[in-house]
Amino acid sequence: MAKLVLIRHGQSEWNALNLFNGWVDTKLSDKGIEQAKHAGELLKQEGIAFDKAYTSVLTRAITTLHYALEEAGQLYVPEEKSWRLNERHYGALQGQNKAEAAKKWGDEQVHIWRRSYDVLPPMLENYEKEVEVQGNTYPAFDARYADVPYGELPLGENLKVTLERVLPFFEAKIKKDLEAGKNVVIGAHGNSLRALVKHLENISDDEILNVEIANGQPIVYDLNTDLSINDKKTLK
Numbered sequence: 001m002a003k004l005v006l007i008r009h010g011q012s013e014w015n016a017l018n019l020f021n022g023w024v025d026t027k028l029s030d031k032g033i034e035q036a037k038h039a040g041e042l043l044k045q046e047g048i049a050f051d052k053a054y055t056s057v058l059t060r061a062i063t064t065l066h067y068a069l070e071e072a073g074q075l076y077v078p079e080e081k082s083w084r085l086n087e088r089h090y091g092a093l094q095g096q097n098k099a100e101a102a103k104k105w106g107d108e109q110v111h112i113w114r115r116s117y118d119v120l121p122p123m124l125e126n127y128e129k130e131v132e133v134q135g136n137t138y139p140a141f142d143a144r145y146a147d148v149p150y151g152e153l154p155l156g157e158n159l160k161v162t163l164e165r166v167l168p169f170f171e172a173k174i175k176k177d178l179e180a181g182k183n184v185v186i187g188a189h190g191n192s193l194r195a196l197v198k199h200l201e202n203i204s205d206d207e208i209l210n211v212e213i214a215n216g217q218p219i220v221y222d223l224n225t226d227l228s229i230n231d232k233k234t235l236k
């Protein structure tokens with residue numbers, strides 16, 4: 001039986017400021033670093049020996065994974081990064097304050113944008129405009145996205161679209177490791193992990209609205225060879 005551990009990054013500087021992060025590459029806050037180290041201590045206590053680690057191309061997930069693995073004494077574990085594990089792209093909401101957005105558009109609308117399965121957030125208009133506004137920080141000019149075809153860079157994503165780009169990577173890489181009995185840890189984000197949890201646990205489009213993933217609390221799945229779930233627990 002294989003273990004699959006999902007770790008949402010520790011608190012980011014923008015989480016602390018209550019801003020929509022999405023694909024903006026924010027760093028961990030001091031609290032986030034502590035949360036990441038604590039996640040590693042919990043994994044050490046759990047005694048899981050990892051065969052493979054996966055993470056996104058965003059700094060807050062990568063550093064969380066590294067702090068956690070270091071604390072667990074397993075920083076040597078082979079690791080692979082993919083943009084497909086990135087946080088959902090939050091479109092035109094990126095950089096906005098969540099409380100101010102709720103005042104402007106109403107609590108219910110903002111909750112739907114944040115947690116619904118298939119409602120898109122307000123989208124960025126087009127690449128050309130974003131290149132004008134964001135200049136060299138726009139993903140089209142960012143080396144980490146060099147392998148993403150220009151037309152496929154998102155202008156905003158809901159959970160459904162996020163799942164559709166997480167799944168091919170899960171199926172091609174992570175699932176194969178798990179089927180081979182390997183223990184896998186994924187360091188990623190609130191919504192890329194919600195997408196994965198929805199898939200693994202077969203959660204309905206309606207029920208996923210109530211699923212939250214906390215910063216730095218490892219979710220440990222004990223999986224059967226057909227990837228059905230034998231046991232699940234969250235370490236705190």
Ligand SMILES: O=C(O)[C@@H](CO)OP(=O)(O)O
Binds near residue numbers: 015019020090114191
């Ligand atoms: O800002 C974001 O990118 C995400 C996670 O930090 O926010 P939310 O919880 O609103 O989906």
